[in-house]
Amino acid sequence: xxxxxxxxxxxxxxxxxxxxxxxxxxxxxxxxxxxxxxxxxxxxxxxxxxxxxxxxxxxxxxxxxxxxxxxxxxxxxxxxxxxxxxxxxxxxxxxxxxxxxxxxxxxxxxxxxxxxxxxxxxxxxxxxxxxxxxxxxxxxxxxxxxxxxxxxxxxxxxxxxxxxxxxxxxxxxxxxxxxxxxxxxxxxxx
Amino acid sequence: xxxxxxxxxxxxxxxxxxxxxxxxxxxxxxxxxxxxxxxxxxxxxxxxxxxxxxxxxxxxxxxxxxxxxxxxxxxxxxxxxxxxxxxxxxxxxxxxxxxxxxxxxxxxxxxxxxxxxxxxxxxxxxxxxxxxxxxxxxxxxxxxxxxxxxxxxxxxxxxxxxxxxxxxxxxxxxxxxxxxxxxxxxxxxxxxxxxxxxxxxxxxxxxxxxxxxxxxxxxxxxxxxxxxxxxxxxxxxxxxxxxxxxxxxxxxxxxxxxxxxxxxxxxxxxxxxxxxxxxxxxxxxxxxxxxxxxxxxxxxxxxxxxxxxxxxxxxxxxxxxxxxxxxxxxxxxxxxxxxxxxxxxxxxxxxxxxxxxxxxxxxxxxxxxxxxxxxxxxxxxxxxxxxxxxxxxxxxxxxxxxxxxxxxxxxxxxxxxxxxx
Numbered sequence: 001x002x003x004x005x006x007x008x009x010x011x012x013x014x015x016x017x018x019x020x021x022x023x024x025x026x027x028x029x030x031x032x033x034x035x036x037x038x039x040x041x042x043x044x045x046x047x048x049x050x051x052x053x054x055x056x057x058x059x060x061x062x063x064x065x066x067x068x069x070x071x072x073x074x075x076x077x078x079x080x081x082x083x084x085x086x087x088x089x090x091x092x093x094x095x096x097x098x099x100x101x102x103x104x105x106x107x108x109x110x111x112x113x114x115x116x117x118x119x120x121x122x123x124x125x126x127x128x129x130x131x132x133x134x135x136x137x138x139x140x141x142x143x144x145x146x147x148x149x150x151x152x153x154x155x156x157x158x159x160x161x162x163x164x165x166x167x168x169x170x171x172x173x174x175x176x177x178x179x180x181x182x183x184x185x186x187x188x189x190x
Numbered sequence: 191x192x193x194x195x196x197x198x199x200x201x202x203x204x205x206x207x208x209x210x211x212x213x214x215x216x217x218x219x220x221x222x223x224x225x226x227x228x229x230x231x232x233x234x235x236x237x238x239x240x241x242x243x244x245x246x247x248x249x250x251x252x253x254x255x256x257x258x259x260x261x262x263x264x265x266x267x268x269x270x271x272x273x274x275x276x277x278x279x280x281x282x283x284x285x286x287x288x289x290x291x292x293x294x295x296x297x298x299x300x301x302x303x304x305x306x307x308x309x310x311x312x313x314x315x316x317x318x319x320x321x322x323x324x325x326x327x328x329x330x331x332x333x334x335x336x337x338x339x340x341x342x343x344x345x346x347x348x349x350x351x352x353x354x355x356x357x358x359x360x361x362x363x364x365x366x367x368x369x370x371x372x373x374x375x376x377x378x379x380x381x382x383x384x385x386x387x388x389x390x391x392x393x394x395x396x397x398x399x400x401x402x403x404x405x406x407x408x409x410x411x412x413x414x415x416x417x418x419x420x421x422x423x424x425x426x427x428x429x430x431x432x433x434x435x436x437x438x439x440x441x442x443x444x445x446x447x448x449x450x451x452x453x454x455x456x457x458x459x460x461x462x463x464x465x466x467x468x469x470x471x472x473x474x475x476x477x478x479x480x481x482x483x484x485x486x487x488x489x490x491x492x493x494x495x496x497x498x499x500x501x502x503x504x505x506x507x508x509x510x511x512x513x514x515x516x517x518x519x520x521x522x523x524x525x526x527x528x529x530x531x532x533x534x535x536x537x538x539x540x541x542x543x544x545x546x547x548x549x550x551x552x553x554x555x556x557x558x559x560x561x562x563x564x565x566x567x568x569x570x571x572x573x574x575x576x577x578x579x580x581x582x583x584x585x586x587x588x589x590x591x592x593x594x595x596x597x598x599x600x601x602x603x604x605x606x607x608x609x610x611x
Contacts, residue, residue: 031331031378035313035321042322043314046452048401049393049460078269087269098476103587105472113461120463123401127270127299130399174470178407178481 050119054164057118061159062140064147070137071144074126083107083148092148098173108149112174114166117142139163197505197554201533203526203562204554206505208536262292263361272300272399275342277364280492280511286337286538286546288367290422295429296342296365298400298464302449306433309397311417313379315455316389321382325433328417331374336416336439337545339513341366341485343442343469349577349592354608359495362608363488363596366513368546371437373418376411380455389455393462394436397451404445404469405459406438410483414439417450440515440544441483442590444469471588479588485515487574488593489522489549489566500604503557508535509550514568518542521567522549528561528597529576529611535564543569555600563597563611577610 050056071083083091083106094104103109107117121138124130133141143158151166152158198207253260260282266274276295278288288294295301306325314320342365348355355362380392385408392411395403406415418426418435426432431448438445444464459465459481471479489512494500508526512519518541523532538548549564566574575583577594584591597611 029332029375029378031374031382033382034327034330035319035323035379035382036327038312038314038320038322042312043320046312047314047454048395049403049454049456051456051458052461087267098472098478099474101587103472103476105467107467110472110478111467113466116461116463116466119460120467123403124299124399124463127273127399130299130401173476174466174478174480176481177479178483181484 048119048123050115050122052113052115052164054115054160057115057160057163058135059160060135060139061157062136062138062143063157064140064144064152064154066137067140067142067144067147070133070141074129074133075141078127083145091145094149098170106149107145108151108169110170110173112168112171113164114142114146114151114168115164117145118163197552199554201524201526202531203528203560204556205508205524205526205531205533206552206554208534208551210505210552260292262294263364264295270299272297275365277360278367279358279360280364280366280490281359281495281497283492284509284548286368286511286548287422288369288546290369290424290427290430293367293369293421293427293430294340294342294365296344296443297429298398298402300399301429302398303428304397304433304449309433309449309451311379311434311451311453313383313453313455315393315453316386316457317380317455318384318386319382321379323379328374328434329419331378333372333419334375334416335370335372336414336437337368337370337542338437338439339366339368339485339544339546340437340443340446341488341513341515343444343482343485343590345443346488346592347589349594349596350581350586350589352586354610356496356608358497359490359492359596362496363490365443366488366511366546368513369421370423371416371418371435372420372423373416373434373437376415376417376436377413379417380411380453383455385455388457391456391459393452393454393456393460394445394447394450395452395454396431396447396449398449402444402447402464403460403462404447404464405456405462406441406445407483408455410438410441438483440485440517442469442485445483469590471584471590473588474585479591482591483515485513486591486593487514487516487519487566487568487572488512489519489564489574490596491524491562491564491598494562494600494606495598496606496608498606500555500600500606502604503555506553506555507550508553508562508564509548510535510564512537512547512549512564512566513545514566514570514572515544516572517544517569519547519549519566520569522547523565523567524549524551524553524562525565526553526560526562529563529595532565557602559602560600561597561609561611562600563595565595 078088080086262276264276345365491510535549535551
């Protein structure tokens with residue numbers, strides 16, 4: 001009797017396996033496998049992601065003094081004098097804290113990672129000619145913005161080794177709602 | 191022509207049984223809005239367009255010249271005309287589908303004019319087989335369609351202001367649109383790339399001048415995301431991501447990356463600008479909500495709404511839209527007495543998950559001042575909150591994810607204005 005049960009369970013398992021795989025075929029969950037292998041060179045060329053641990057940062061370096069020149073040339077017309085904001089966001093000089101009404105959300109008061117600055121400037125700024133800045137200029141203008149926010153000294157040279165290590169004032173200011181919601185009661189009480 | 195109706199009142203303020211318009215032979219007083227003199231003249235003579243052959247065929251149809259006012263309202267940065275939004279005129283539309291030319295836009299640096307022959311999609315990172323696909327290859331993959339809304343996380347954000355904004359509903363809530371999206375289920379391509387066990391997130395990047403990128407949990411990518419090639423049956427328009435757009439049903443608009451060109455599988459989010467500095471909601475405590483992907487249930491009455499002028503007392507149809515990023519809308523209640531009593535509106539079928547749902551209910555306006563509002567409930571039991579409840583939880587400075595109940599006040603003379611209930 002025991003053997004019969006074991007054999008039966010195997011039969012059921014095999015049947016379930018074939019049922020599921022055939023169902024997937026009907027749902028056309030298989031593709032024609034037309035992707036071409038991506039070369040390491042292509043990936044390197046395209047991959048612009050900079051992570052909070054510094055992965056993805058390129059070679060190069062820069063400090064606030066040179067960064068001020070970069071800022072004046074490419075950023076000032078939209079972000080205002082010393083990052084105070086104009087047609088584009090304020091970047092520095094927060095007069096109010098995050099609990100004030102209204103709050104000031106600057107790089108210094110709000111941004112959790114310095115690496116995000118490098119990543120965003122490299123991919124998107126300046127809006128009228130994105131991609132124009134080289135790595136040294138991006139490190140330099142990043143340093144200038146962090147200096148304006150009182151986070152680093154005017155002569156601190158930033159590079160791939162130290163940018164990720166900079167403690168941003170609001171680095172612990174975020175709640176991961178996606179993780180929190182997975183098991184939570186989502187409704188707002190009325 | 192006007193005829194008094196005897197109808198079953200189901201809630202205060204003149205809300206009428208939602209089936210009243212379905213009854214055979216029912217006439218109602220709004221019919222009096224049609225001019226009798228105009229109808230009379232048609233009996234006697236042919237109008238101009240009946241007295242000569244009509245226009246010839248057209249290669250691509252356009253709206254009537256009499257509907258030229260139905261447009262997207264655009265708003266962009268004065269220094270960067272490609273950085274801004276355009277709004278779907280929800281107040282001018284009916285049903286659930288947004289015409290392609292009226293789908294809302296949010297661009298971070300303009301609309302790239304992409305040559306599909308030069309466009310490729312790269313999948314790399316935590317995969318055994320990094321792959322690159324050209325558009326010809328993607329077009330050969332099995333496709334599926336999803337009817338769904340896309341809503342910007344910043345939609346309706348005028349609701350956080352102290353005073354109710356007086357503007358048409360589309361210019362307040364029109365960063366939401368609904369289409370049939372058709373394309374390749376993303377999991378097919380991810381499976382072909384053979385993901386490694388450490389893959390937990392996917393960073394999606396567009397081929398626009400902002401190289402806009404965001405991190406998306408792999409669970410979502412493998413669940414219902416599609417690489418869309420078509421919108422409402424035709425190839426996606428440039429401003430909506432041509433030739434390839436990532437669709438993340440029910441999740442915030444920014445995750446539906448347009449002009450998609452790269453998917454980077456990783457064990458952690460990249461912490462891009464658009465998931466840290468932006469698209470996060472600052473709370474009164476000083477902490478901010480991050481990775482608030484799902485668009486919670488929302489509803490609003492589109493007719494009548496701000497800018498409408500009710501001409502006379504009588505029977506009207508209240509019509510509006512409801513949607514939820516968590517699934518199907520199961521109920522929309524409408525109140526015509528400032529929230530004291532509520533009646534259930536008729537939902538247009540089929541009701542689909544993560545999709546605009548049209549609701550309608552008849553309403554007998556007695557010519558006195560009135561306040562109308564709607565409240566959606568989705569299949570998870572989530573109920574659209576009152577504004578006070580939302581503000582009590584989130585404060586006023588979160589910017590994103592405003593989904594409170596919307597109230598319209600009708601004055602004695604029929605003017606509709608926006609009020610906070």
